[in-house]
Amino acid sequence: MKGKDYDKILRIKTEGEQVGFNSSFHYHRYEPTPYEYLTSFFEEYKLKKTDRIVDFGCGKGRLLFLLHHLFQTKGIGIEMNEEFYAEALSNKWSYFGNKKKKVEQIQFLLCKAEDYSINPHDNIFYFFNPFSVQIFNKVINNILLSAEQHIRDIKIIMYYPTDEYIYLLEEHPSFLMEAEFTVPLFNEESREKFLIYSLL
Numbered sequence: 001m002k003g004k005d006y007d008k009i010l011r012i013k014t015e016g017e018q019v020g021f022n023s024s025f026h027y028h029r030y031e032p033t034p035y036e037y038l039t040s041f042f043e044e045y046k047l048k049k050t051d052r053i054v055d056f057g058c059g060k061g062r063l064l065f066l067l068h069h070l071f072q073t074k075g076i077g078i079e080m081n082e083e084f085y086a087e088a089l090s091n092k093w094s095y096f097g098n099k100k101k102k103v104e105q106i107q108f109l110l111c112k113a114e115d116y117s118i119n120p121h122d123n124i125f126y127f128f129n130p131f132s133v134q135i136f137n138k139v140i141n142n143i144l145l146s147a148e149q150h151i152r153d154i155k156i157i158m159y160y161p162t163d164e165y166i167y168l169l170e171e172h173p174s175f176l177m178e179a180e181f182t183v184p185l186f187n188e189e190s191r192e193k194f195l196i197y198s199l200l
Helices: 003-010 035-044 062-071 082-096 100-105 133-149 163-170
Strands: 052-056 074-079 106-110 124-127 155-159 175-182 193-199
Touching: 003 062, 035 062, 035 175, 052 062, 062 074, 062 082, 062 106, 074 082, 082 100, 082 106, 100 106, 124 133, 133 163, 133 193, 155 163, 163 175
Parallel strands: 052 074, 052 124, 074 106, 124 155
Antiparallel strands: 155 193, 175 193
């Protein structure tokens, strides 16, 4: 199914990419994960209704709306771009429509990823290469601190991961790679894949 079709089903608008660049080289341009890749992956990797997903660099909110549609999961999107944040909020009201009681199941925050205070209920963290490995490391440390304070199962999901992201988690004593899913039509050497790491 094409992206436009899923946007129509979900009553949201998430197509397009960011025009121009961010003021800091640490933060990368917005580009949503293709719907066909997400649906292929989440057909294999099922989520639970009790999961709470954090999407760092969520853009217009595509991932969270799709996962709520598929699994009824709660989620929070972290976005530093004011324009995308406003569009995510608009999508939220459009997606939920007259289901006002469910509207708080998806939230968006306008802030930098490293400034987000990890919620004790957050247990799945999604990254589509949104920022430099330096910022990634800060976010991982925030996740670990939260895990020490509130013990729970934690997963890191990365799509199109950089070598630096992979190296950081592979060498980290607290994480173990649980699974790898290569997007259909691509070979195993491609970066078009999802990696799942579990907190030990």
